[in-house]
Amino acid sequence: FFDLALGYQHAASTGDRERCTRYTATFVAQTNDWIAKNPFLIGVNWLNPMEVAIRNINLIWAFHFFKHEASIPMAFWQQFVCVLHDHALYLSSTWEVSDKANNHYLADLVGYLYLESFFVTIKKSYRTRSSFVKLLFDAFDKQLLADGTSYEGSTHYHKLVTELLLHAVLLCKHTNMPYPSKAETMLTNMLTFLWNCTDNAGNLVQIGDNDGGKIVVGVGLRMTQANFKNSITTYKNFGLTIIKQNPWFITFRHPTFSSHQPTGHFHHDLLSITLQICGQPLFVDPGTYVYTAQPQQRNYFRSFAAHNTFFLEPHTPLPSNLFAIQRTIDQHHASVTTTSATITLHDYHHHFSSYGLIAHRMLEFDLHNATVTVTDWWERAERSRDISDFKTVWSWHTAPTITLEQQLNKTWIFSTPQKEMAYAQTSLDYKPIRDLFSPHYGQIAPSTTLIASSLTECDTPQRFTLKCSEKSN
8 A cells, every 4th residue: 555655646746647546546446345355353354463553554654645635435534444443442452462572562552553643633532642652662672682682583573673663753753742762762773783784785684583574565674785884793682793894794693592582583593604795695594484384394494404503413302382492591601802813703502401512603704814714612511411322413504596516525615606706615524405595484495505414522623614715806
């Protein structure tokens, strides 16, 4: 409806009545059809409060675009407003609250704020907007970590929550409704995180679930990198270090996690790395693909095996709950060391502590030689089990556009159809396997993953060294 309304607005501004009539007729026909086929509280479209909230936001936007169109009969608008009133009644009784609230609850609240603003002249029908605005921004505050990031552990869900906050702030400004001053700081911090997580080609790195959710299609955040500045930024609460060193873009996932965070959109991506050169993704997070439609694929895409990390095999079984995942409570203990010539990251996690193992990973970035070296090792904990029958597996997932060529046993060349990007030298014998990459929810593309394994040994480091090819520039 937003795109349709933009077309209508353009046609009206140019005096093109034929286009105005077509856009208006389409809007009225689709609205009438939806109302007729979705009676209040009946059917799948009245099942999910978040969907109801997002729908009523889009309907209100459409109303304000088309409300002055003389060809729309008053009976249509009377029915339209009644449907919005149904949305308000529905949301006021179906808040998606839980002990660990998530983005659904925020969408419910923002959708209801739109309705309260729409029905502002009905004094006694709804709670006062001022108290509701406080409730809404307090809910945002509870779902944001101290570093201004969403506590659901996903960059794309952070983007969705940022869009929701943006809508709330703009709506308050538009209706002259006072809102907490902290909201501006929250929004600035959230936008800064998105900017830092965006490469010089404008791509937001995938961390955690990505279902591509939008509030209003056509209104959103477009992150551009016109000025790609070298930087190293660590988000201690979210658990992510971002290295921007032109032409490199690298992320390092820390195991930071607190008990108050929901796990529904987290992945087993502890110590995982993504890497891009000259805006070309090389090592990627494979995304989400689907949730409930294919449980086996859902579990794979959020598993250790689907990320650029290493793990114990066989390891703990995948969860039966598609919206929960096992996480070990872990404080931030990463070290970041920088000199004029190098950047060094080191972190570790206790996910396999029941096997008596602590996983360590160190990333060393040699700025002068354009080389990244990743070193992995196991540390034996005090109480350790017999792990002689267990294997350690390493995986490096490449973007679908990357082709791999092996030179000798432990040297690999990474190329695009246009040019050679980088080459890697390893201490392990890696093998390529066919894999899948999900650029957007519900979409998959064939890709290639490098896999290596060895019997698990403690204190024996394994290295993966990647050097930028001169041809990549």
